[in-house]
Amino acid sequence: MYADRIQGAAFGAADSLSGVTKSVPSVKMIVARRIFMERLIDIHKADDSEKELLISMWLRRTAYLKEINNPMWNPEQFSFDSLNEKYGNPGYFIGYADGRPFGGFLLIEYDERYWPGRKERAYYFHKFVIDEKFGGQGLSGVILQWVQAYGVRNGKEYIRLDFEEEREYLKKLYYGNGFRKTGVVTDSNGKEITLAEYKIHESGCLPA
Structure with a gap:
């Protein structure tokens, strides 16, 4: 269960992908920093140096999965030029637990590769990574819930993603x-x- 650290700190902030400032009714889940299992969690749009941290995390994860004979990503894709070309200048996001970077992801607003022609208001969630040092600590769910709440704040109808269903943990x-x-x-x-998609409740709030 979460407890607010900075109540409402994310309200009225600019949408990280569009740059549009929005003001919405209070939604308890939407805060900039939270305490989870006695840990201070901070998830935000990455600056240039933090994007480098994300690249390093993706490459380490790629190498680890190859090492355990469960490869998923081609390491050649993890450059800014490649990612920006593939995803159309995505939003890069990074998460910290007690001041230490633990994971991150990309968000885009349209995905013509796997969701062509879809015009609903949505975020498409890509390149989700948790650093192996933080595995098994519940932080994957923290990121997903943050993204769902971020969608609420920015007026989205869906959070969408794609994955290999044979990977049981995903x-x-x-x-x-x-x-x-x-x-x-x-x-x-x-x-x-x-x-797969997560449908945001019509009231603009996360379902109970």
Whole structure:
């Protein structure tokens, strides 16, 4: 369970992807910093030096998964030029636990690769990583709940993502945090990719 550290600190802030300032009714989940399991959690848009930290985390994770014979990512994609070209200048986000970077992700507002032609107000969640030093501490769920609340603040209808459903830990994580399977696509390597989305409640609040 969360306890507020800075109540309402994120309200009235600019949308990190569009630069539009928004003001919305109070939603308890939306704060800049939170205490989780006696730890101070801070998730925010990464600055240039923090983007370098994210690149390092992605590369370490890629190497680790290859080492345990469970590869997922091609390391060549982890440069700013490659990521910006693939995702159209995404928002880079980083999370800290007690002042130490523990993970991050990308957000984009349109995804023509796997969700072509979709015009709903949505964030598409990509390149989710938790540093292996922080594995098994519940921080994956913290990030997902933060993204859901961020979608509320910025007037989104959905949070959407894609993943390999054969990776049981991802399946359990996403479905356990309210995402629902909407379909399956095939990537350029012939691998089946599951599409899933989290529907934000019509009231503009997170479901209980």
